[in-house]
Amino acid sequence: MKQLEDAVFHRDLTKNYPIITHGKGIYLYDECGKEYIDASSGAVAANLGHSNKKIAQAMFDQASKVGFVHTMRFETEVLHQLATKIVQLAPSTLNKVYFTSGGSEANESAIKLARQYHRDKGNKDKQIVIGRWQSYHGNTLGSLSVGGDVKRRKPYTANLIKTEHIYSPYCHQCPYEYEEEACIRQNNLACANDLARKITELGAENVSAVIMEPIVGSQQGAVVPPKGYFKRVREICDQNDIVLIIDEVMTGFGRTGTNFAIEQFGIEPDIMTFGKGISAGYAPLAGMIVNDKIVDGIIKNSAGQFVHGFTYSGHPVLAATGLAALEVYEEESVLENCQHVSKYVFECLEQLKEASKIISDVRGRGLLIGIELVKDKEKNILFDPKEQVANRVNTSAMDLGAVFYPGSGGIDGLYGEHLIVSPPLNITKKEIDKMVSILTEAIHLVEEELFKKE
Ligand SMILES: Cc1ncc(COP(=O)(O)O)c(C=O)c1O
Numbered sequence: 001m002k003q004l005e006d007a008v009f010h011r012d013l014t015k016n017y018p019i020i021t022h023g024k025g026i027y028l029y030d031e032c033g034k035e036y037i038d039a040s041s042g043a044v045a046a047n048l049g050h051s052n053k054k055i056a057q058a059m060f061d062q063a064s065k066v067g068f069v070h071t072m073r074f075e076t077e078v079l080h081q082l083a084t085k086i087v088q089l090a091p092s093t094l095n096k097v098y099f100t101s102g103g104s105e106a107n108e109s110a111i112k113l114a115r116q117y118h119r120d121k122g123n124k125d126k127q128i129v130i131g132r133w134q135s136y137h138g139n140t141l142g143s144l145s146v147g148g149d150v151k152r153r154k155p156y157t158a159n160l161i162k163t164e165h166i167y168s169p170y171c172h173q174c175p176y177e178y179e180e181e182a183c184i185r186q187n188n189l190a191c192a193n194d195l196a197r198k199i200t201e202l203g204a205e206n207v208s209a210v211i212m213e214p215i216v217g218s219q220q221g222a223v224v225p226p227k228g229y230f231k232r233v234r235e236i237c238d239q240n241d242i243v244l245i246i247d248e249v250m251t252g253f254g255r256t257g258t259n260f261a262i263e264q265f266g267i268e269p270d271i272m273t274f275g276k277g278i279s280a281g282y283a284p285l286a287g288m289i290v291n292d293k294i295v296d297g298i299i300k301n302s303a304g305q306f307v308h309g310f311t312y313s314g315h316p317v318l319a320a321t322g323l324a325a326l327e328v329y330e331e332e333s334v335l336e337n338c339q340h341v342s343k344y345v346f347e348c349l350e351q352l353k354e355a356s357k358i359i360s361d362v363r364g365r366g367l368l369i370g371i372e373l374v375k376d377k378e379k380n381i382l383f384d385p386k387e388q389v390a391n392r393v394n395t396s397a398m399d400l401g402a403v404f405y406p407g408s409g410g411i412d413g414l415y416g417e418h419l420i421v422s423p424p425l426n427i428t429k430k431e432i433d434k435m436v437s438i439l440t441e442a443i444h445l446v447e448e449e450l451f452k453k454e
Contacts, residue, residue: 013208020156021218023050026431030401036398039324039423039435040405044250044368045281046218047248049424055282055324062320069313078319085326086278089259090267090289093325097124099287099319101312103249106286107211110271111142112308114209114243115168116237117294120301123241126208132168132197134410138209144212149219150413164202166194166217169225172361173370173380184226191225192232204240209271214261217250219411221370223417230265243294245271249286250368252328253277254425256336257342257366264365266307270294280328283321284312329425338425340368341432342366343356353358355440357447367425372410375418375450382415389446390417396441402435 010017018030028036041047048055049264062078069076098113100106118126123131125336133139144153145160150170153160167175169191174180176190183190197315199207210233216223237244246269246282255277258264262272269442271294275286298306312318329335346362350372353359361372373389375381384387397404399428410416423435 008233025049025051026427026435029269036404037431037435037438039397039402040423040437041422041424042251042281043276044405044420044422045276047253047255047277047425048280048325048332048334049426051203052280052282052327052328055280055321056225058324059283059317062317069316070310070311075314076316076319078323079314080318081327082323083318085323086274086287088287089326090272091255091260091263093268093291093293095292096290096295097287098290098306098312099285100310101246101284101286101315101318102138103273104140104143105310106273106275106288107137107143107146107245107247108140109308110211110245110273111146111286113246113288113290113294113298113306116302116307117243117297118208118241121297121350122301125203125206125386126241128162128164128202128235129209129211130164130171130195130202130207130209131211132216133165134168134170134219134413135213135216135247137213138249140148140360147219147407148413151409166197166198166297167191168212168220168223169215169229170220170223170411171226172223172265172363173416175293175411187228189228189232192229192236195233196236199236199240202224204242207240207242207244209245210237211247212244213230213247214251214265215256215365215368216367217409218405218407218420220416221372221407221420222365222368222422223370224363224365224397225265230262230267243270245269245276247272247273247353249273249275253280254329254338255366255368255422256364257335261365261368265285268317278325279318279321280325280388282325283318285318285322332426334425337427338366340432341427342369342431345369345421345432345436348432352440352443356443357441357451366420367427369421370418371421373419382411383417385409385414385417385444390419391449392449393419393439393442393446396437396445400438400441402438402442404439 132144137143137147145163161266171180235245273288277284300433360374405420
């Protein structure tokens with residue numbers, strides 16, 4: 001028998017992570033009994049908090065009935081029930097659900113489906129996907145390629161597929177260097193018009209799809225696009241016969257105060273990917289919802305065959321988990337709670353911003369909220385990335401008993417520090433007070449450290 005001290009290939013092999021023994025509601029508990037508020041819902045996934053008995057029971061019941069069937073030969077009733085429920089929540093033209101087990105796989109599937117749709121229609125050159133810098137669509141090579149996370153892409157540059165990028169709109173730190181208020185007042189939309197320019201440069205006959213997060217999550221910290229942005233993007237895609245993929249992996253299922261964030265921008269995508277919130281993090285479940293035009297195209301031009309598939313697509317235990325989670329969202333009016341408490345969290349964080357030396361912006365929707373951290377608010381002087389300020393705030397908060405979601409590189413891949421505040425959607429006002437008080441203390445401690453040094 002091999003004698004190993006620790007057989008886990010950790011995210012960071014030099015680190016020891018606290019061992020969590022159980023969770024309850026918004027709380028996690030480690031083996032020493034320390035309590036943490038899960039103020040980030042893990043990676044913005046555990047939207048219903050921890051140890052939900054209904055979901056646990058549904059997983060047990062389904063595994064007890066049948067734990068696996070291969071969707072090349074069989075399906076289960078629960079899969080149909082879940083797909084129907086998802087379609088009922090989705091925009092009106094999106095009526096078929098393809099299941100995967102992670103968001104990266106969902107985006108890979110969407111990229112391939114767009115390509116097959118065009119190729120089989122006779123547009124053989126429509127191959128290129130346009131993504132955006134400082135956006136994230138996953139860590140598999142295809143999803144990493146369309147994403148714009150410079151740090152994650154860099155070690156694998158040679159392995160990435162050919163994709164193109166424009167900038168994500170980030171009005172507070174505009175990559176096109178427009179002044180935020182004037183630009184919005186003039187309805188400038190240089191960020192959306194850049195897509196048209198990029199398509200002209202590449203030739204529309206070579207572009208298959210455009211992929212975008214409706215609100216940029218982990219890479220920028222809940223950055224909301226300016227008014228009119230998605231209407232213009234939709235228009236450009238339509239004019240050029242380009243499939244619009246909206247990645248709702250982080251934002252879907254109520255996280256931003258509506259079932260899907262894209263509803264807030266008044267357009268319908270051609271393909272919408274989802275993950276995380278669908279199972280509230282209880283199981284690796286994700287997928288894509290596809291519009292009628294593409295489904296009809298696959299039936300007509302590809303004899304109904306999408307050349308793709310995974311062993312765990314449509315897994316019955318995952319489907320039962322998703323179905324139970326959607327029932328809990330509904331029965332416990334979780335979306336309404338998110339809308340209700342969101343305003344309160346924003347008020348608390350705005351107050352914190354006013355009192356803080358380093359918080360320059362509070363943005364987002366629902367309970368996907370980002371706070372931006374800068375060295376000098378007046379002059380917009382950014383922190384040196386080496387200082388790892390967002391990480392330090394989170395470490396300090398963890399010591400005090402709450403975990404947030406820190407990020408860096410939101411401006412150009414290197415600069416730009418932020419923290420995502422994204423607690424479970426069923427959090428109460430009392431719990432919010434506790435979360436905000438820990439965050440206030442953590443910010444204060446890091447500020448003391450930062451400004452003492454100078
Ligand atoms: C917007 C977005 N898309 C895709 C992914 C990738 O999902 P997964 O980690 O489940 O593969 C993520 C994960 O954070 C995400 O936030």
